[in-house]
Amino acid sequence: MRTSPSLASGPEGPDALRPLLDTVLDALSEGTRARGGPLPRGGPKAVAARLRDAVGDVLPADGDPNALHTVVHALAETAADPAAPLCTAHLHCPPLALATAADLAASALNPSLDSWDQAPGASELEALVTGALAREVFGSGGAEDASAPPPATPTTRLTATPTALITTRLTATPTALITTGGTESNQLALLLAREAHGAGLRLVHGANAHHSVPRAAWLVGLAEPVVVPAPAGVLDVAALDEALTELPGPHLVAATAGTTDAGLIDPLPEIAELCAAHGARLHVDAAYGGGLLFSDRYRARLAGLDAADTVTLDLHKLGWQPVAAGLLAVRDPGDLAVLHHRADYLNADDDTEAGLPDLLGRSLRTSRRPDVVKIAVTLKALGRSGLGGLVEQVCDRARDFADLVHGHPGFELYDPPTISTVLFRPAHADDDAVAAVRRMLLTDGRAVLGRARTDGRLWLKTTLLNPHTRPDDLAALLNLVEGNTPG
Amino acid sequence: MRTSPSLASGPEGPDALRPLLDTVLDALSEGTRARGGPLPRGGPKAVAARLRDAVGDVLPADGDPNALHTVVHALAETAADPAAPLCTAHLHCPPLALATAADLAASALNPSLDSWDQAPGASELEALVTGALAREVFGSGGAEDASAPPPATPTTRLTATPTALITTRLTATPTALITTGGTESNQLALLLAREAHGAGLRLVHGANAHHSVPRAAWLVGLAEPVVVPAPAGVLDVAALDEALTELPGPHLVAATAGTTDAGLIDPLPEIAELCAAHGARLHVDAAYGGGLLFSDRYRARLAGLDAADTVTLDLHKLGWQPVAAGLLAVRDPGDLAVLHHRADYLNADDDTEAGLPDLLGRSLRTSRRPDVVKIAVTLKALGRSGLGGLVEQVCDRARDFADLVHGHPGFELYDPPTISTVLFRPAHADDDAVAAVRRMLLTDGRAVLGRARTDGRLWLKTTLLNPHTRPDDLAALLNLVEGNTPG
Numbered sequence: 001m002r003t004s005p006s007l008a009s010g011p012e013g014p015d016a017l018r019p020l021l022d023t024v025l026d027a028l029s030e031g032t033r034a035r036g037g038p039l040p041r042g043g044p045k046a047v048a049a050r051l052r053d054a055v056g057d058v059l060p061a062d063g064d065p066n067a068l069h070t071v072v073h074a075l076a077e078t079a080a081d082p083a084a085p086l087c088t089a090h091l092h093c094p095p096l097a098l099a100t101a102a103d104l105a106a107s108a109l110n111p112s113l114d115s116w117d118q119a120p121g122a123s124e125l126e127a128l129v130t131g132a133l134a135r136e137v138f139g140s141g142g143a144e145d146a147s148a149p150p151p152a153t154p155t156t157r158l159t160a161t162p163t164a165l166i167t168t169r170l171t172a173t174p175t176a177l178i179t180t181g182g183t184e185s186n187q188l189a190l191l192l193a194r195e196a197h198g199a200g201l202r203l204v205h206g207a208n209a210h211h212s213v214p215r216a217a218w219l220v221g222l223a224e225p226v227v228v229p230a231p232a233g234v235l236d237v238a239a240l241d242e243a244l245t246e247l248p249g250p251h252l253v254a255a256t257a258g259t260t261d262a263g264l265i266d267p268l269p270e271i272a273e274l275c276a277a278h279g280a281r282l283h284v285d286a287a288y289g290g291g292l293l294f295s296d297r298y299r300a301r302l303a304g305l306d307a308a309d310t311v312t313l314d315l316h317k318l319g320w321q322p323v324a325a326g327l328l329a330v331r332d333p334g335d336l337a338v339l340h341h342r343a344d345y346l347n348a349d350d351d352t353e354a355g356l357p358d359l360l361g362r363s364l365r366t367s368r369r370p371d372v373v374k375i376a377v378t379l380k381a382l383g384r385s386g387l388g389g390l391v392e393q394v395c396d397r398a399r400d401f402a403d404l405v406h407g408h409p410g411f412e413l414y415d416p417p418t419i420s421t422v423l424f425r426p427a428h429a430d431d432d433a434v435a436a437v438r439r440m441l442l443t444d445g446r447a448v449l450g451r452a453r454t455d456g457r458l459w460l461k462t463t464l465l466n467p468h469t470r471p472d473d474l475a476a477l478l479n480l481v482e483g484n485t486p487g
Numbered sequence: 488m489r490t491s492p493s494l495a496s497g498p499e500g501p502d503a504l505r506p507l508l509d510t511v512l513d514a515l516s517e518g519t520r521a522r523g524g525p526l527p528r529g530g531p532k533a534v535a536a537r538l539r540d541a542v543g544d545v546l547p548a549d550g551d552p553n554a555l556h557t558v559v560h561a562l563a564e565t566a567a568d569p570a571a572p573l574c575t576a577h578l579h580c581p582p583l584a585l586a587t588a589a590d591l592a593a594s595a596l597n598p599s600l601d602s603w604d605q606a607p608g609a610s611e612l613e614a615l616v617t618g619a620l621a622r623e624v625f626g627s628g629g630a631e632d633a634s635a636p637p638p639a640t641p642t643t644r645l646t647a648t649p650t651a652l653i654t655t656r657l658t659a660t661p662t663a664l665i666t667t668g669g670t671e672s673n674q675l676a677l678l679l680a681r682e683a684h685g686a687g688l689r690l691v692h693g694a695n696a697h698h699s700v701p702r703a704a705w706l707v708g709l710a711e712p713v714v715v716p717a718p719a720g721v722l723d724v725a726a727l728d729e730a731l732t733e734l735p736g737p738h739l740v741a742a743t744a745g746t747t748d749a750g751l752i753d754p755l756p757e758i759a760e761l762c763a764a765h766g767a768r769l770h771v772d773a774a775y776g777g778g779l780l781f782s783d784r785y786r787a788r789l790a791g792l793d794a795a796d797t798v799t800l801d802l803h804k805l806g807w808q809p810v811a812a813g814l815l816a817v818r819d820p821g822d823l824a825v826l827h828h829r830a831d832y833l834n835a836d837d838d839t840e841a842g843l844p845d846l847l848g849r850s851l852r853t854s855r856r857p858d859v860v861k862i863a864v865t866l867k868a869l870g871r872s873g874l875g876g877l878v879e880q881v882c883d884r885a886r887d888f889a890d891l892v893h894g895h896p897g898f899e900l901y902d903p904p905t906i907s908t909v910l911f912r913p914a915h916a917d918d919d920a921v922a923a924v925r926r927m928l929l930t931d932g933r934a935v936l937g938r939a940r941t942d943g944r945l946w947l948k949t950t951l952l953n954p955h956t957r958p959d960d961l962a963a964l965l966n967l968v969e970g971n972t973p974g
Contacts, residue, residue, distance in 0.1 A: 009519070020587075020588035021512075025508075067864050072589065076592070103591075103594045110579070115577065119567065181852060211828065215828060344939070366670040367803060369667075380558060381492075382492065385548060435837055439838065
């Protein structure tokens with residue numbers, strides 16, 4: 001019998017992993033040094049060639065004992081490093097070392113959450129964590145927040161006024177499903193709504209909604225969604241009222257708490273009231289904004305969230321997890337009955353009757369990685385105060401950056417940030433120049449900036465998700481843009 | 488400014504990770520020792536209570552510095568360990584230490600495959616690996632295998648006869664998408680078929696298909712599928728011919744290469760011929776059987792696979808990856824045009840024109856973890872010969888076990904294995920006793936066996952995926968079942 005390569009679990013697993021992890025850490029260090037900046041130099045073609053040359057044949061006839069070092073080194077050398085302060089384009093967070101280390105345990109033990117006998121403990125851990133997070137969303141949210149201080153930087157786009165909205169008191173306990181991210185959460189939310197109201201359901205969403213919302217309607221076979229204008233970046237409540245009045249139902253309204261372009265929050269209390277008045281179902285995509293729940297200072301900005309039927313959360317944004325760490329919080333757990341699914345090899349009736357938990361109805365996936373492990377470790381290690389502190393740090397940093405832009409004669413600020421996104425542009429530059437400076441910095445490997453088109457113009461976007469970013473870094477970023485804008 | 492917890496990437500990332508990884512490895516060792524067997528003792532309620540007590544509050548007000556050790560230890564103590572030789576129920580493989588270590592790099596650098604500026608190198612690595620795997624499926628498959636030796640243990644259910652089927656020569660290069668597993672691959676296959684043929688498409692699948700196939704039809708809004716009988720465990724070709732002749736099209740036929748219950752392979756060449764004759768589209772779910780592609784000895788069993796339009800593969804089965812490592816191989820890359828999706832912040836027209844790759848159409852997800860990293864390291868480190876050797880080892884072990892069962896007067900063997908699944912039952916036991924012995928061994932923490940209902944009777948199932956399992960382990964497993972069957 002030939003020798004087999006070592007396995008990650010079992011009594012010998014940790015000893016087999018130790019030297020391999022050393023190789024990975026060394027390759028990460030060396031690759032990061034070789035890169036030298038927030039992303040590799042040279043632009044797409046050059047970077048692709050460098051990776052291809054470094055990796056060589058990915059499926060050779062016979063194995064290459066250096067493969068682990070080779071591939072990890074090449075990956076690190078050609079990565080856009082989310083921990084680099086000038087890597088600030090997207091909702092692409094630098095993961096915590098703690099969460100990353102915890103995720104190793106998920107990989108090594110490889111529990112799969114489709115049956116109890118593949119994940120006896122992990123399934124209970126998931127129940128604990130999803131219950132706790134669902135309580136953050138739906139629990140005693142409204143009441144608790146009434147006494148919270150007003151938001152630190154109110155903007156005209158923010159609705160923080162407490163309303164008289166009475167949310168239905170719950171008899172069943174809210175729950176949450178773990179997903180691969182906001183997109184799958186939105187897909188599941190639409191599927192649950194379709195099953196609750198039939199395939200004639202009409203999705204109504206703002207022009208500011210994430211692209212995955214209409215894409216999910218396409219996936220699950222709903223009619224073309226109705227798009228409500230969002231001229232100020234948030235869903236227009238009067239236009240929503242009109243749409244719900246004029247269009248035949250049933251309706252699913254999808255609102256956003258933390259838009260991708262500007263980090264704005266739709267007026268959730270007013271939207272929830274309209275939904276209640278029109279008998280519409282409400283989904284809130286809080287993939288970005290949901291992290292504010294952890295902050296006593298910012299939590300009140302999510303007033304009204306607890307009136308939603310379903311809420312998308314995403315801890316690989318304001319939660320500092322490696323991808324994937326999405327959730328769909330569900331107010332009425334009865335909604336999940338439609339996901340119930342029977343497969344004799346996983347949840348036979350007599351096994352369920354004999355007390356084996358039936359996990360198959362917690363996801364559309366079958367084999368399923370326990371992303372809950374890293375989430376559980378992070379929540380417990382940091383606590384609400386620690387996570388809230390990180391949220392406040394990046395929001396404060398975004399305010400600093402907005403102040404810097406606002407005070408600089410060479411730049412125009414779109415608006416003070418609601419969460420941690422700042423849109424800005426060099427004054428007197430046209431859209432082509434804005435697009436060009438971003439691509440130039442990308443190609444030169446000096447900064448990763450995002451872009452957003454709003455108010456009919458193209459803006460540069462920074463999404464501050466790195467709690468280690470210092471005011472100096474932000475000044476350097478602004479200098480870099482100033483010095484490289486064409487014209 | 489308060490101190491923030493360390494990040495996983497950047498120049499300081501590896502040093503921050505090192506002590507945390509030590510904590511994880513120690514907690515894995517200690518938790519595994521505390522468990523002492525393939526799974527924890529006591530059954531669902533007791534195990535859940537043990538985990539809850541060990542973990543405590545998952546979202547405390549303030550952080551707990553021991554959280555990483557606490558949670559990982561509890562997880563290991565309450566895991567069903569896929570590396571334990573008596574953990575042999577499901578398509579739930581023990582991951583290679585190598586793949587597990589490589590996955591750490593994906594977590595640490597956190598590339599997200601929805602835009603080039605979040606994954607400059609990872610996106611090229613994915614292109615390399617998916618291209619190589621698509622070539623394994625569609626490449627020169629048929630021609631190459633014509634000279635391969637016949638399968639080692641032919642069974643009446645296996646169709647290994649070369650056929651005169653001429654597959655269409657390709658002008659475009661086949662490709663593959665990376666998914667969360669066989670289930671998402673099947674969903675994507677149905678979506679691509681729906682878009683190619685319209686929502687009137689009729690899915691036709693065998694009674695032996697994985698449950699995710701009809702579930703995917705429900706997800707994407709297709710009509711109730713037509714189920715073709717599979718009395719011998721594989722799709723009945725005459726019944727398929729009849730269904731395709733009588734029912735109005737367009738049709739999508741879903742065949743299986745490696746059934747979940749018995750590891751059988753549908754007669755792919757005949758099915759492909761029928762699809763060609765009736766103008767039906769063909770999808771093959773090779774989530775389990777696809778791994779045979781790596782073995783020169785077993786590859787010929789997949790003859791006909793290259794005639795499919797889409798093929799589900801899953802390297803967290805016969806590929807020894809931590810979940811998730813699914814793929815959907817697509818013969819005609821033009822089929823993917825319907826996934827094309829535009830989001831100004833990720834793939835604006837002017838960016839695409841300027842040469843930034845557009846990655847959004849490679850998945851239904853948006854943020855997407857580079858599961859390709861661990862796959863690339865494994866393929867390169869083992870090569871085709873190394874992976875093929877592992878496949879052959881577990882198939883050989885399954886044959887050994889089948890021989891053991893067959894030679895034992897106290898047991899009945901369902902059939903010699905086609906891949907690595909063996910169904911067996913204690914002779915003279917009724918179904919209740921079969922179900923009971925499995926649950927007893929689960930509750931006592933002594934063995935994880937699967938179950939399958941076929942031929943109208945309930946069987947115990949072992950799916951041998953552990954290349955380290957020895958003949959002794961198999962004898963011990965059989966003794967355990969013998970000694971614990973009631974009645």
